[in-house]
Amino acid sequence: MAAASQGFSRLSTPEFHRELPGKVGNSDSAGVLAALKHVGYEGPVVCEPFNRRFHKLSVEDAVKEVKESMDACFLSAQSYRLADELVGTQPYNPDPMEAKVRAGGLNAGGP
Numbered sequence: 001m002a003a004a005s006q007g008f009s010r011l012s013t014p015e016f017h018r019e020l021p022g023k024v025g026n027s028d029s030a031g032v033l034a035a036l037k038h039v040g041y042e043g044p045v046v047c048e049p050f051n052r053r054f055h056k057l058s059v060e061d062a063v064k065e066v067k068e069s070m071d072a073c074f075l076s077a078q079s080y081r082l083a084d085e086l087v088g089t090q091p092y093n094p095d096p097m098e099a100k101v102r103a104g105g106l107n108a109g110g111p
Helices: 029-038 059-078 096-100
Strands: none
Touching: 029 059
16 A cells, blocks of 8 residues: 655656555545455555655654554544445455465465
């Protein structure tokens, strides 16, 4: 999850100009999280700000800033109402191989 930097669209944002979700207001991070919850997704969600400003921060400060951003998005998603035309009746059916892949790569169990 990331937001486009000011002055760029979501599609035209250069690789190292991505912001934290919710910082700029041009991506619907809370809506994405609400939709994932609606379909029953329980896997990892990753924040990818890819912003050069983060290279100047200590690891502790960068983690703190990302955590605050993601916590705010998850909190906002709790009360987010999905548009009726987006709400379906089909359950989330993950790929069987997904059970072996988690944040950080494949589980120790192999492929």
